[in-house]
Amino acid sequence: MADPLAELDTLPDAGRIRSRRLNDGVATLIVDATGLADADRKVLEAEFHHAASGIAGVEEVRIALTASQQHRTLIAVGSGKGGVGKSTVAANLAVALAKSGKKVGLVDADVYGPSQPTLLGTDAKPTADNDRLNPVEAHGLKFLSLGQLVSPGHALAWRGPMATGALAKLVEADWGDAEVLVVDLPPGTGDVQLSLIQKSRPDGAVIVSTPQDLSLIDATRAIDLFRKMDVPVLGIIENMAGYICPHCGEGSDPFGSGGAEAAAAQIGVPFLGRLPLSAAIRSASDAGNPPALGDGPEAKAFTDLAARVIDALETVGR
Numbered sequence: 554m555a556d557p558l559a560e561l562d563t564l565p566d567a568g569r570i571r572s573r574r575l576n577d578g579v580a581t582l583i584v585d586a587t588g589l590a591d592a593d594r595k596v597l598e599a600e601f602h603h604a605a606s607g608i609a610g611v612e613e614v615r616i617a618l619t620a621s622q623q624h625r626t627l628i629a630v631g632s633g634k635g636g637v638g639k640s641t642v643a644a645n646l647a648v649a650l651a652k653s654g655k656k657v658g659l660v661d662a663d664v665y666g667p668s669q670p671t672l673l674g675t676d677a678k679p680t681a682d683n684d685r686l687n688p689v690e691a692h693g694l695k696f697l698s699l700g701q702l703v704s705p706g707h708a709l710a711w712r713g714p715m716a717t718g719a720l721a722k723l724v725e726a727d728w729g730d731a732e733v734l735v736v737d738l739p740p741g742t743g744d745v746q747l748s749l750i751q752k753s754r755p756d757g758a759v760i761v762s763t764p765q766d767l768s769l770i771d772a773t774r775a776i777d778l779f780r781k782m783d784v785p786v787l788g789i790i791e792n793m794a795g796y797i798c799p800h801c802g803e804g805s806d807p808f809g810s811g812g813a814e815a816a817a818a819q820i821g822v823p824f825l826g827r828l829p830l831s832a833a834i835r836s837a838s839d840a841g842n843p844p845a846l847g848d849g850p851e852a853k854a855f856t857d858l859a860a861r862v863i864d865a866l867e868t869v870g871r
């Protein structure tokens with residue numbers, strides 16, 4: 554006898570049916586919802602429910618949605634101290650990874666100064682389903698920031714469990730089909746960083762430093778923290794390395810040069826590259842236009858960094 558549920562094969566999402574059965578008027582469907590965000594899973598379920606209910610002989614519909622576990626690579630971006638350009642690097646690394654074809658999410662976990670809404674130029678607020686946050690979309694990536702959860706300019710004086718709880722909510726949000734999650738950590742090596750690393754187990758860490766000794770000493774502390782927690786350090790990025798005067802074109806090194814590369818060799822971690830101190834990077838970032846989006850030399854610098862980060866992830870086997 555023909556299977557009455559074969560009618561379902563004409564649905565646009567028929568390829569997701571893993572099994573179907575009709576017994577005593579009860580239609581039971583197993584449907585693969587891999588890669589779908591919560592809202593899309595609901596749409597899929599409703600589509601099958603509606604179609605199956607209309608089939609002669611079906612009195613009740615039971616649908617089980619399954620999803621194969623998707624591995625999401627988590628890259629933590631840290632620094633030993635504030636103001637070295639960690640958030641700028643995290644935002645543009647995420648944009649460059651998205652430009653290279655990856656599906657990317659960005660978590661702004663910087664409790665002390667969540668700046669990603671400014672860097673990405675949007676003050677959109679995330680929605681939530683059953684207390685699970687839905688990331689906001691900007692410049693080809695999804696992102697969530699602690700800055701979206703408090704009113705603008707409100708200093709976050711969160712400490713300990715409160716900060717950790719809020720950060721967990723961001724990491725455990727509905728990231729849908731994102732393959733890579735870039736996490737912009739707070740600067741330093743305190744308890745918030747420690748518990749976030751413990752909870753989210755990054756696949757690798759990128760450390761941002763400026764070239765001068767003081768910044769590098771702090772960067773070394775951040776590297777020690779990741780190593781102690783068994784998180785592979787993918788490498789150091791030297792930011793604000795070298796300045797080309799936009800008027801006369803002469804190069805200078807206000808913070809020194811080559812310090813991070815030498816330190817990386819000494820500590821035994823890869824050197825991922827350097828970004829110049831550039832008025833173009835600062836002004837585009839302040840205006841909410843990530844410089845990695847363009848096609849100038851700044852964008853190229855971020856594209857190269859993203860490629861080296863991917864290579865480093867492969868080297869550490871993640």
Ligand SMILES: Nc1ncnc2c1ncn2[C@@H]1O[C@H](COP(=O)(O)OP(=O)(O)OP(=O)(O)O)[C@@H](O)[C@H]1O
Pocket residue numbers: 632634635636637638639640641642663665666668739740792793828829830831832834835836838839
């Ligand atoms: N390569 C660069 N050239 C010019 N300006 C830069 C560069 N990198 C960052 N900046 C600027 O430096 C300032 C600090 O950058 P950013 O907020 O990314 O630092 P941070 O390390 O994340 O600081 P914190 O963790 O304290 O928030 C910003 O105004 C940013 O635009």
